[in-house]
Protein backbone atom coordinates (compact mmCIF):
# COMPACT_ATOMS: atom_id res chain seq x y z
CA UNK A 1 0.00 0.00 0.00
CA UNK A 2 2.72 2.41 1.00
CA UNK A 3 5.38 0.74 -1.08
CA UNK A 4 6.26 4.03 -2.81
CA UNK A 5 6.96 5.48 0.65
CA UNK A 6 9.14 2.50 1.57
CA UNK A 7 10.99 2.90 -1.72
CA UNK A 8 11.55 6.58 -1.08
CA UNK A 9 12.86 5.90 2.43
CA UNK A 10 15.11 3.10 1.13
CA UNK A 11 16.54 5.34 -1.57
CA UNK A 12 17.22 8.08 0.99
CA UNK A 13 18.93 5.62 3.33
CA UNK A 14 21.03 4.29 0.44
CA UNK A 15 22.04 7.83 -0.44
CA UNK A 16 23.17 8.48 3.14
CA UNK A 17 24.81 5.05 3.39
CA UNK A 18 26.93 5.62 0.31
CA UNK A 19 28.34 8.78 1.90
CA UNK A 20 28.65 7.68 5.55
CA UNK A 21 28.47 3.89 5.75
CA UNK A 22 25.50 4.33 8.09
CA UNK A 23 24.04 0.87 7.46
CA UNK A 24 27.21 -0.84 8.69
CA UNK A 25 27.30 1.36 11.78
CA UNK A 26 23.67 0.60 12.60
CA UNK A 27 24.29 -3.13 12.02
CA UNK A 28 27.41 -3.24 14.21
CA UNK A 29 26.18 -0.94 16.94
CA UNK A 30 22.44 -1.64 17.11
CA UNK A 31 20.76 -4.38 15.12
CA UNK A 32 23.51 -7.00 15.39
CA UNK A 33 25.23 -5.71 18.49
CA UNK A 34 26.18 -8.66 20.68
CA UNK A 35 25.16 -8.45 24.33
CA UNK A 36 25.78 -10.95 27.12
CA UNK A 37 22.97 -13.47 27.69
CA UNK A 38 20.33 -13.13 30.41
CA UNK A 39 20.15 -9.37 30.57
CA UNK A 40 17.38 -8.27 32.95
CA UNK A 41 15.29 -5.17 33.34
CA UNK A 42 17.86 -3.52 35.56
CA UNK A 43 19.96 -3.05 32.43
CA UNK A 44 17.39 -0.61 31.05
CA UNK A 45 17.96 2.02 33.75
CA UNK A 46 21.02 3.63 32.16
CA UNK A 47 19.17 4.15 28.89
CA UNK A 48 16.12 5.38 30.77
CA UNK A 49 18.13 8.04 32.60
CA UNK A 50 19.61 9.12 29.25
CA UNK A 51 16.06 9.45 27.88
CA UNK A 52 14.98 11.62 30.81
CA UNK A 53 18.12 13.72 30.43
CA UNK A 54 17.11 14.34 26.81
CA UNK A 55 13.58 15.22 27.90
CA UNK A 56 14.98 17.68 30.45
CA UNK A 57 17.06 19.34 27.73
CA UNK A 58 13.99 19.76 25.51
CA UNK A 59 11.63 21.04 28.22
CA UNK A 60 14.42 23.21 29.63
CA UNK A 61 14.99 24.94 26.30
CA UNK A 62 11.22 25.44 25.96
CA UNK A 63 11.08 27.04 29.42
CA UNK A 64 13.91 29.37 28.40
CA UNK A 65 11.56 30.78 25.77
CA UNK A 66 9.53 32.52 28.50
CA UNK A 67 11.52 32.44 31.75
CA UNK A 68 13.22 35.72 32.72
CA UNK A 69 16.21 35.36 35.05
CA UNK A 70 15.87 38.48 37.15
CA UNK A 71 14.64 38.96 40.68
CA UNK A 72 11.88 41.33 39.53
CA UNK A 73 10.45 39.17 36.77
CA UNK A 74 11.39 35.56 37.54
CA UNK A 75 8.31 34.73 39.59
CA UNK A 76 5.84 36.51 37.31
CA UNK A 77 7.37 34.86 34.25
CA UNK A 78 6.79 31.47 35.93
CA UNK A 79 3.20 32.50 36.67
CA UNK A 80 2.79 33.43 33.03
CA UNK A 81 4.15 30.05 31.93
CA UNK A 82 1.80 28.23 34.29
CA UNK A 83 -1.36 30.27 33.66
CA UNK A 84 -1.22 31.93 30.26
CA UNK A 85 1.04 30.07 27.84
CA UNK A 86 -0.73 27.10 26.20
CA UNK A 87 0.67 23.86 27.64
CA UNK A 88 3.08 25.91 29.76
CA UNK A 89 2.00 23.94 32.81
CA UNK A 90 2.79 20.70 30.99
CA UNK A 91 6.26 21.84 29.98
CA UNK A 92 7.16 23.21 33.41
CA UNK A 93 5.73 20.32 35.43
CA UNK A 94 7.38 17.79 33.08
CA UNK A 95 10.66 19.54 33.79
CA UNK A 96 10.02 19.41 37.55
CA UNK A 97 8.77 15.81 37.60
CA UNK A 98 11.59 14.79 35.24
CA UNK A 99 14.18 16.10 37.68
CA UNK A 100 12.76 13.91 40.44
CA UNK A 101 12.51 10.88 38.16
CA UNK A 102 16.08 11.37 37.01
CA UNK A 103 17.39 11.20 40.58
CA UNK A 104 15.30 8.11 41.38
CA UNK A 105 16.30 6.26 38.22
CA UNK A 106 19.99 7.10 38.53
CA UNK A 107 19.96 5.87 42.14
CA UNK A 108 18.33 2.60 41.03
CA UNK A 109 20.93 2.36 38.23
CA UNK A 110 23.70 2.75 40.82
CA UNK A 111 22.14 0.17 43.11
CA UNK A 112 21.93 -2.37 40.28
CA UNK A 113 25.53 -1.70 39.29
CA UNK A 114 26.65 -2.25 42.89
CA UNK A 115 24.67 -5.46 43.38
CA UNK A 116 25.67 -6.98 40.05
CA UNK A 117 29.31 -6.03 40.58
CA UNK A 118 29.42 -4.24 37.24
CA UNK A 119 31.79 -1.57 38.58
CA UNK A 120 34.68 -4.05 38.90
CA UNK A 121 37.86 -4.03 36.85
CA UNK A 122 38.12 -2.94 34.03
CA UNK A 123 35.03 -0.77 34.46
CA UNK A 124 36.22 1.54 37.25
CA UNK A 125 36.28 4.62 35.04
CA UNK A 126 32.71 4.00 33.90
CA UNK A 127 31.71 3.82 37.56
CA UNK A 128 33.62 6.96 38.51
CA UNK A 129 32.22 8.98 35.62
CA UNK A 130 28.76 7.77 36.72
CA UNK A 131 29.47 8.99 40.26
CA UNK A 132 30.44 12.39 38.87
CA UNK A 133 27.22 12.39 36.85
CA UNK A 134 24.96 11.82 39.84
CA UNK A 135 26.70 14.62 41.75
CA UNK A 136 26.16 16.90 38.76
CA UNK A 137 22.52 15.82 38.57
CA UNK A 138 22.07 16.81 42.20
CA UNK A 139 23.81 20.12 41.50
CA UNK A 140 21.58 20.86 38.52
CA UNK A 141 18.45 20.08 40.57
CA UNK A 142 19.72 22.34 43.34
CA UNK A 143 20.51 25.30 41.09
CA UNK A 144 17.21 24.89 39.25
CA UNK A 145 15.23 25.02 42.47
CA UNK A 146 16.17 28.67 43.10
CA UNK A 147 15.15 29.91 39.65
CA UNK A 148 11.39 30.50 40.29
CA UNK A 149 12.52 32.99 42.97
CA UNK A 150 9.58 32.06 45.18
CA UNK A 151 9.53 32.12 48.98
CA UNK A 152 10.00 28.35 48.97
CA UNK A 153 13.00 28.37 46.66
CA UNK A 154 14.55 31.38 48.38
CA UNK A 155 14.48 29.81 51.82
CA UNK A 156 15.35 26.32 50.64
CA UNK A 157 18.43 27.73 48.96
CA UNK A 158 19.27 29.78 52.04
CA UNK A 159 19.19 26.64 54.15
CA UNK A 160 21.06 24.45 51.67
CA UNK A 161 23.80 26.98 50.95
CA UNK A 162 24.42 27.35 54.69
CA UNK A 163 25.28 23.63 55.00
CA UNK A 164 29.05 24.13 54.46
CA UNK A 165 29.15 26.86 57.12
CA UNK A 166 30.33 24.65 60.05
CA UNK A 167 33.40 23.44 58.13
CA UNK A 168 36.39 24.81 60.03
CA UNK A 169 38.31 27.72 58.51
CA UNK A 170 36.96 27.53 54.95
CA UNK A 171 33.24 27.10 55.76
CA UNK A 172 32.14 30.75 55.79
CA UNK A 173 34.30 31.39 52.74
CA UNK A 174 32.56 28.57 50.82
CA UNK A 175 29.11 29.89 51.73
CA UNK A 176 30.04 33.36 50.50
CA UNK A 177 31.49 31.91 47.31
CA UNK A 178 28.32 29.96 46.48
CA UNK A 179 25.97 32.82 47.31
CA UNK A 180 28.07 35.60 45.85
CA UNK A 181 27.52 37.60 49.04
CA UNK A 182 26.52 37.18 52.64
CA UNK A 183 22.91 36.41 51.76
CA UNK A 184 20.99 35.12 48.79
CA UNK A 185 20.86 38.15 46.49
CA UNK A 186 20.16 38.98 42.83
CA UNK A 187 23.67 37.88 41.92
CA UNK A 188 22.96 34.45 43.38
CA UNK A 189 20.05 34.06 40.96
CA UNK A 190 22.26 34.98 38.01
CA UNK A 191 25.06 32.59 38.87
CA UNK A 192 22.64 29.74 39.60
CA UNK A 193 20.95 30.43 36.28
CA UNK A 194 24.26 30.28 34.41
CA UNK A 195 25.20 27.05 36.17
CA UNK A 196 21.78 25.51 35.60
CA UNK A 197 21.34 26.24 31.91
CA UNK A 198 24.82 26.03 30.45
CA UNK A 199 27.75 25.06 32.68
CA UNK A 200 26.40 21.90 34.32
CA UNK A 201 24.47 20.62 31.25
CA UNK A 202 27.55 21.04 29.05
CA UNK A 203 29.78 19.12 31.47
CA UNK A 204 27.08 16.48 31.87
CA UNK A 205 26.76 16.00 28.10
CA UNK A 206 30.51 15.48 27.81
CA UNK A 207 30.54 13.02 30.71
CA UNK A 208 27.52 11.12 29.37
CA UNK A 209 29.38 10.78 26.07
CA UNK A 210 32.46 9.46 27.88
CA UNK A 211 30.35 7.09 29.99
CA UNK A 212 28.61 5.63 26.91
CA UNK A 213 31.89 5.45 25.01
CA UNK A 214 33.37 3.32 27.80
CA UNK A 215 30.28 1.10 27.89
CA UNK A 216 30.72 0.43 24.16
CA UNK A 217 34.50 -0.02 24.36
CA UNK A 218 34.36 -2.44 27.29
CA UNK A 219 31.07 -4.10 26.36
CA UNK A 220 28.12 -4.66 28.66
CA UNK A 221 29.09 -6.42 31.86
CA UNK A 222 27.53 -9.90 32.09
CA UNK A 223 24.59 -10.54 34.36
CA UNK A 224 25.33 -12.48 37.56
CA UNK A 225 22.60 -14.91 36.42
CA UNK A 226 24.63 -16.14 33.51
CA UNK A 227 26.91 -19.15 33.92
CA UNK A 228 30.68 -18.65 33.52
CA UNK A 229 30.71 -20.41 30.15
CA UNK A 230 28.07 -17.93 28.89
CA UNK A 231 30.46 -15.10 29.59
CA UNK A 232 32.94 -16.29 26.97
CA UNK B 233 3.38 -30.58 3.74
CA UNK B 234 2.95 -29.49 0.15
CA UNK B 235 5.12 -26.79 -1.35
CA UNK B 236 2.09 -24.55 -1.73
CA UNK B 237 1.28 -24.59 1.95
CA UNK B 238 4.90 -23.98 2.92
CA UNK B 239 5.19 -20.81 0.88
CA UNK B 240 1.96 -19.56 2.40
CA UNK B 241 3.35 -20.02 5.90
CA UNK B 242 6.44 -18.04 4.97
CA UNK B 243 4.24 -15.33 3.50
CA UNK B 244 2.18 -14.98 6.67
CA UNK B 245 5.39 -14.48 8.63
CA UNK B 246 6.56 -11.71 6.37
CA UNK B 247 3.23 -9.95 6.53
CA UNK B 248 3.19 -10.02 10.29
CA UNK B 249 6.59 -8.41 10.40
CA UNK B 250 5.48 -5.70 7.98
CA UNK B 251 2.30 -5.16 10.01
CA UNK B 252 4.29 -4.69 13.20
CA UNK B 253 6.74 -2.37 11.50
CA UNK B 254 3.96 -0.16 10.18
CA UNK B 255 2.11 -0.22 13.50
CA UNK B 256 5.19 0.75 15.44
CA UNK B 257 6.08 3.40 12.90
CA UNK B 258 2.53 4.75 13.00
CA UNK B 259 2.52 4.92 16.78
CA UNK B 260 5.86 6.72 16.82
CA UNK B 261 4.64 9.14 14.16
CA UNK B 262 1.39 9.74 16.10
CA UNK B 263 3.35 10.44 19.27
CA UNK B 264 5.58 12.81 17.34
CA UNK B 265 2.56 14.71 15.97
CA UNK B 266 1.05 15.08 19.46
CA UNK B 267 4.36 16.33 20.88
CA UNK B 268 4.89 18.70 17.95
CA UNK B 269 1.40 20.13 18.50
CA UNK B 270 2.22 20.84 22.16
CA UNK B 271 5.54 22.47 21.29
CA UNK B 272 4.10 24.59 18.48
CA UNK B 273 1.17 25.85 20.53
CA UNK B 274 3.54 26.56 23.41
CA UNK B 275 5.79 28.64 21.19
CA UNK B 276 3.01 30.60 19.45
CA UNK B 277 2.65 34.10 20.91
CA UNK B 278 -0.54 34.48 22.92
CA UNK B 279 -2.88 37.40 22.17
CA UNK B 280 -2.77 40.24 24.70
CA UNK B 281 -5.33 39.98 27.48
CA UNK B 282 -7.27 43.10 26.59
CA UNK B 283 -8.46 43.95 23.12
CA UNK B 284 -9.56 47.50 22.38
CA UNK B 285 -13.20 46.38 22.28
CA UNK B 286 -13.02 45.26 25.90
CA UNK B 287 -12.44 48.81 27.11
CA UNK B 288 -14.59 49.55 30.14
CA UNK B 289 -16.59 52.77 30.09
CA UNK B 290 -19.30 53.65 32.57
CA UNK B 291 -21.37 56.83 32.88
CA UNK B 292 -20.40 59.06 35.81
CA UNK B 293 -24.03 59.05 36.94
CA UNK B 294 -23.62 55.40 37.97
CA UNK B 295 -21.43 56.50 40.88
CA UNK B 296 -23.29 59.29 42.71
CA UNK B 297 -21.27 61.11 45.39
CA UNK B 298 -20.67 58.95 48.43
CA UNK B 299 -21.18 55.65 46.64
CA UNK B 300 -18.87 53.03 45.19
CA UNK B 301 -18.92 50.62 42.30
CA UNK B 302 -17.13 47.28 41.85
CA UNK B 303 -16.36 46.33 38.27
CA UNK B 304 -14.15 44.03 36.29
CA UNK B 305 -11.39 45.54 34.21
CA UNK B 306 -8.76 43.52 32.30
CA UNK B 307 -9.89 40.46 34.18
CA UNK B 308 -9.30 41.90 37.64
CA UNK B 309 -11.65 43.61 40.11
CA UNK B 310 -11.61 47.39 40.33
CA UNK B 311 -13.34 49.51 42.95
CA UNK B 312 -14.35 53.05 41.95
CA UNK B 313 -15.52 55.50 44.64
CA UNK B 314 -16.96 58.99 44.54
CA UNK B 315 -15.85 61.00 47.58
CA UNK B 316 -15.75 64.73 48.35
CA UNK B 317 -12.40 64.81 46.52
CA UNK B 318 -14.01 63.42 43.39
CA UNK B 319 -13.85 60.04 41.70
CA UNK B 320 -10.98 57.68 42.30
CA UNK B 321 -10.41 54.04 41.39
CA UNK B 322 -8.26 51.30 42.89
CA UNK B 323 -7.59 47.67 42.33
CA UNK B 324 -9.87 45.96 44.84
CA UNK B 325 -7.23 43.34 45.58
CA UNK B 326 -5.89 43.81 49.10
CA UNK B 327 -2.13 44.27 49.09
CA UNK B 328 -1.83 41.90 52.05
CA UNK B 329 -2.99 38.46 50.92
CA UNK B 330 -5.27 39.33 48.06
CA UNK B 331 -8.80 39.40 49.47
CA UNK B 332 -11.25 41.89 47.96
CA UNK B 333 -11.62 45.15 49.86
CA UNK B 334 -14.92 47.01 50.08
CA UNK B 335 -15.81 50.68 50.53
CA UNK B 336 -17.39 51.63 53.87
CA UNK B 337 -19.32 54.85 53.12
CA UNK B 338 -19.82 55.69 56.84
CA UNK B 339 -16.16 55.61 57.87
CA UNK B 340 -14.92 56.60 54.38
CA UNK B 341 -12.38 53.79 54.32
CA UNK B 342 -11.67 50.68 52.28
CA UNK B 343 -12.06 47.70 54.56
CA UNK B 344 -10.56 44.25 54.00
CA UNK B 345 -12.65 41.56 55.72
CA UNK B 346 -9.84 38.99 55.82
CA UNK B 347 -7.47 40.50 58.37
CA UNK B 348 -9.17 43.85 59.04
CA UNK B 349 -6.84 45.88 56.83
CA UNK B 350 -8.02 49.48 56.42
CA UNK B 351 -7.12 52.02 53.75
CA UNK B 352 -8.18 55.65 53.55
CA UNK B 353 -9.90 57.18 50.53
CA UNK B 354 -6.52 57.83 48.84
CA UNK B 355 -5.58 54.17 49.25
CA UNK B 356 -3.05 54.68 52.05
CA UNK B 357 -2.94 52.01 54.77
CA UNK B 358 -4.44 53.22 58.04
CA UNK B 359 -4.65 49.97 59.98
CA UNK B 360 -3.98 46.27 59.76
CA UNK B 361 -1.37 44.10 58.08
CA UNK B 362 -1.33 45.35 54.44
CA UNK B 363 2.27 46.25 53.56
CA UNK B 364 1.54 48.86 50.90
CA UNK B 365 -1.24 51.18 49.67
CA UNK B 366 -3.98 49.94 47.34
CA UNK B 367 -2.88 50.03 43.71
CA UNK B 368 -4.55 52.93 41.90
CA UNK B 369 -6.19 52.33 38.52
CA UNK B 370 -5.86 55.01 35.85
CA UNK B 371 -8.97 56.39 34.16
CA UNK B 372 -10.14 59.32 32.11
CA UNK B 373 -13.45 61.12 32.13
CA UNK B 374 -14.65 61.82 28.61
CA UNK B 375 -18.16 63.19 28.00
CA UNK B 376 -19.38 62.12 31.43
CA UNK B 377 -18.09 58.63 30.84
CA UNK B 378 -15.41 57.06 33.00
CA UNK B 379 -13.02 55.18 30.75
CA UNK B 380 -10.59 52.85 32.45
CA UNK B 381 -7.19 52.62 30.83
Ligand code: FES
Pocket residue numbers: 326327328329330331344345346347348349360361362
Ligand atom coordinates in the same frame (compact mmCIF):
# COMPACT_ATOMS: atom_id res chain seq x y z
S1 FES C 1 -5.84 40.08 52.90
FE1 FES C 1 -6.52 42.06 53.34
S2 FES C 1 -5.85 42.32 55.35
FE2 FES C 1 -5.08 40.34 54.91
